Amino acid sequence: YGRFGLDYNEANKNVIGRSDTNITSRLRLQFDMSTETDAGVVFNARVRMQSENRDGNPGRSAPGGDNGFNGARFGVSYGGLTVNVGNIIGAIENAPGLYTTTISTGTGIDGMDFHSLPIKGMNGVGWYWDSYDSDGMGANGIEALYTFSGFTGHVSYSRNNGGTVAGEAKGEARTAIMLTYSFSDYYVTAAYQSSENGPTRVINGKTVETTDGITFAAVGADFGQFGAKLAYGDTEEASSWTLEGNMDIGAASNVVLWVNSTDSEVSTDAADGTAYGINYQYDLGGGATLVAGYVDTAANDSQFQAGVYFKF
Template sequence: MKKVLFATTALIALGSMAAADVRLSGYGRFGLDFNQANDSDYNNGNNPNYNGVSETNITSRLRLQVDMSTETDGGVGFNARFRAQAESRDGSAGGAVFNGARFGVTYGGLIVNVGNIIGAVENAPGLYTTGTRSAGTGIDGMDFMSLPIKGINVDPTSSNFLTPGTTFGWDAYSSTSAGANGVEALYTVGGFTGHVSFSQDNDYGPGVTGEDRLAIMLTYSFGDYYVTGAYQSVDNNPLVYTDVNGRAYDQEDGMYFLAAGADWGQFGAKLAYGSNDVADSWTLEGNMDIGAASNLLAWVNSTDVDGALLDANNESIVGFANAVGQVDGTAFGINYQYDLGGGSTFVAGYAQSAADSNNSQFQAGVYFSF
C-alpha cells in the first residue's frame, strides 16, 4: 500500500530523543450493490426475518488511518493506531466517526497491544478470503458469507429481529467503535506465530456480569503452505439461547477454527472449518491469476446447523428456527479483481447465500488505496 509519510521528532517519557513516525494511509471504495431475494416473503414486513434492503443500492466507504511509532535507545518500540471512517451500505449512510485507539509495545518478535485489539480469532490466517480487497466478496464483503463460523445475530433492542450468517462473535479491531478494550500478545519466530487475546466487558447492570473472552491462535508457515488453528472461551455471554428444548446454546463459547492453505504463485487454495454450538461449517476456496493484472477467486461454504435448533419451537425468540435455517445449506461466491494501476482496482463479485434463504447479491465498483 502506498503511504504518505510525515517525519517529526518527539520527546518520549524515558527522556531520550528519538525519531517518531506519523503515517497517514487509507482507502476509498464505491460501487453498485444489487440484492435479490427470490423468496418474496423475505421482503415481507410481517416476516420476523425481514431485512428491509432495497434491491439496488450504492455502497461506499472512505477510511483514513493514522499510525504513530517511536523506538527507545534500547530497541523497545511504542506505537498507536486510530481511524476515521465514513460509509454507506445498503442505503444506510453514516457520518465520519473516529474509533478507539490501539496502543502497542514491540521488542524483537514480541508484540503486546492494549485497547482496540486485533483479536486472536480475527488474526487467524485463512479466516477471510485470500487477497481480495474487501477480505470477502465484492466491494464491501457481501456479509462475509464465506467465513466458516456461522450463527445468529440478535438485535438486543428487540427479540423479534434476527440476522443469520456470520456473527463476528469474537474480538476484532473495530473501525467504528471503542473496540474490545482488551489486551493481547503476539510472538513470531521463524514460521511460527502465536497469539493470545483477552477482553472483559463492564457489568451490564445489577446482577448481570459483563462478558469475558479469552482466545488463542497458533499458525505455522512452511514454504508455500500454512496451517492455523484458533479457539475462544467465553463467560457470561448475554445472548445465550436457553429455551431450546431445555438446552442452552452459546455460539461464542467453545468456538474453534482450523484452516490450511497454499500459494503456488499463479494458483492458490484454502480449506477452512469452523464450529460452535449452533453449526459446523466448511469453506473451500481457490484462486488464480489471469494474466499480469487480474485475479479470480471462488469459494463454496457448507453449513450444518444443529437439527434441534431447526426443529425448535422457541417461544423466547420469535422466528428463531426459521432464521437458523437460512444458514443451513450451501452458499457460494465468486470475486474478480483487475489492477488498474496506481493503487486502484476494479472489483466485481457475486454471492449466493445458503439454499434455504435463496438470497443472492452482486456488486461492482472501484477500490483505491493511498
C-alpha cells in the same frame, strides 16, 4: 482507502422501504503513530476514521450523525514479541485462512455479508470473536503476539464491565488463542475462544452460550499463480466448512472461487445449507482496482456488486 460501487442484493426484496439496488461505499482514513526508545522498544498507536454508505443509509457508521474515530489500539513491540491494549486485533480474527484472499477480505466491494467465513451463528456470521473494530470502540482487551521463524502464537483477552459484584467486572470476558505454522508455500492454523458471562440463546430447548467454545482450523497453500485453502469453524450454533481457490489470469486479473457448507443446529436457519461466491479483481494501475463479486447464499438469495477500490 476509498471504495465505492453498486450493490444488488436480492435479500433486500424482503425489507420494507429499501431498494434491492444501492450504492455501497466506504472511505477510511488510518492514522498510525510510532516511536522507538533508545533500547529498541517500539511504541505505537492506531486510530481510524470511517465513513460508510450501505443499503441506502449514508449515515450507517455515524452514530449521532457525525463520522468519528474508532477506539484506539496501543502497542509495544520488542523483537518478535508484540503486546497490544485497547481495540485489539483478536486471536481468532488474526488466523490466516479465516477471510478470503480478496481486497475486501470477502466478496465484491463490501464483503457482501462475508458468507465465505466458516464461523457461523444463527442467520450467518455474527462476529462472535474479538476483532479490531474500524468504526466503534472495539474490544476492551489486551493481547500478546509472538513470531519466531515460521511459527506465530497469539493470545488475546477482553473484559467488559458488568455484573452485580462491587469491585469486579463481571461482564463478558473472552480468552482466545491462535497458533500458526508456515512452511514453504503452506500453512496450518488453529484457534479457539472461550467466553464467560456472554450472550445466550435457546436452541432446541437447550441454552447455549453463543460466543463460548468457538473453534477454527485451516490449511492453505499459495503457489504464486494459484492458491487454495480448506477451513473449518464450529460454534454452539453451527459447524461450517469453506473451500477456496484463487488464480491469477494474465498480468492484472485475479479470480477467487469459494463454496461454504454450513450445518446449523436449527434446520430453518437462513445460514444452513450451501453458499458459493466468485470474486474478480482487475488492477487498473495507480493503486486502483476494479472489483466484481457474485454470491449465492445458503437461503438462495443472489447478490452482485461491482465497483472500484483505490489507495491514496
